[in-house]
Amino acid sequence: MDHAGTIQTIADALRDRPDIRALFLSGSHANGMADDYSDIDFVLVADDGATDAIACHWRDAVAQTGEIVLWWDRTTVPVLINAITADWTRTDVIILKPDQLGAHSQRSLTPVFDHDNLYDGLATAPAAIVPNQKKALYQFQEFIRILGLLHLAVGRAEYINGVLGVYHLRNLLVDLMIEETGAPNRGGVLHLNRLITADQKAVLLALPAPVPEREAMIAAHLAYAKAYLPRARKRARQIGVDWPERFEAVTWEKLDQTLGIKRPYTPEV
Missing domain, CATH: 3.30.460.10 (Beta Polymerase, domain 2)
Structure with a gap:
């Protein structure tokens, strides 16, 4: 039917x-x-x-x-x-x-x-969407938290779990991109093509695939951090959310101490 x-x-x-x-x-x-x-x-x-x-x-x-x-x-x-x-x-x-x-x-x-x-x-149109500051801050912190778990996954050689971490980072990046576009008709999870721009798609397509191997897992986490964190900082400024500066700083310190990883971008002052 x-x-x-x-x-x-x-x-x-x-x-x-x-x-x-x-x-x-x-x-x-x-x-x-x-x-x-x-x-x-x-x-x-x-x-x-x-x-x-x-x-x-x-x-x-x-x-x-x-x-x-x-x-x-x-x-x-x-x-x-x-x-x-x-x-x-x-x-x-x-x-x-x-x-x-x-x-x-x-x-x-x-x-x-x-x-x-x-x-x-009924009202003719829905009320204007107000950015959810609490949700945004949670997502920013969640990205940093998952990124920080990289040292644990590498230390335990938990490469399968490390791949799952990359998927979580990817989902948070996609959510952020949808927020950037402000698409009015979100639809379901299978409607991404109409929710993000061609430039955003290019960023996603250029990111490395998750591979359950030490160096590939580290490289994927760093690539997603470089793609997400500058955009997230910009979004935080736009919607009036204080960036979790200290949390991000100590996370990079931990990754540097344990894996020799440096922050792959320079924050705007």
Whole structure:
């Protein structure tokens, strides 16, 4: 079943249930950026929210689109249900009470059915995104912490764990790049191509691959440090976050003492 058929089938199964007041599309199917590989994100509004009864109705509706082979019922978020059918159509639904819908805006939703005209009462656009200073500081510190663990991984010859450290550094660099672009439609984790610039992609592609060998592991950590830390310092200045100067300094001192590694960039004064 194609996406349009899936959406129509689910809507038809739920439209006349008196305890379900509205169904909206969200994500890429709401903002016009969906492709053949997109999942289908829904927001369902029910009088009593994400009850077991509503979850049961939702499962019955999804089952009409195909055999359900994965069903995660409110496991990670109390109002979220994830499903995959046998043709690998992925559907996610957030189940809210009517008074919880206000966190959304008209720009982020497309009505499928809306018995109480809830859509008309939403803000036209979401509020401007304010940088999360606490999260940013945590990520800056986390990068330095993982970098500092390099001396431990080398000392124990834990090269497999060292490779995992490189992956963590890479994820933090990608997160930072996305913050730099300020992309409004983040989408899921598999939408990186539209979230970063060509120059940012070039930086990522030029970085060494993680290899579970001593010198390669050290070189990869240093390459990521050189790519990340100057950008992160610039971002910290932009959003008013005090850089963890002392933490970074003692980390480089430790790496110098144990591995003879020097800081691969010169901080701007």
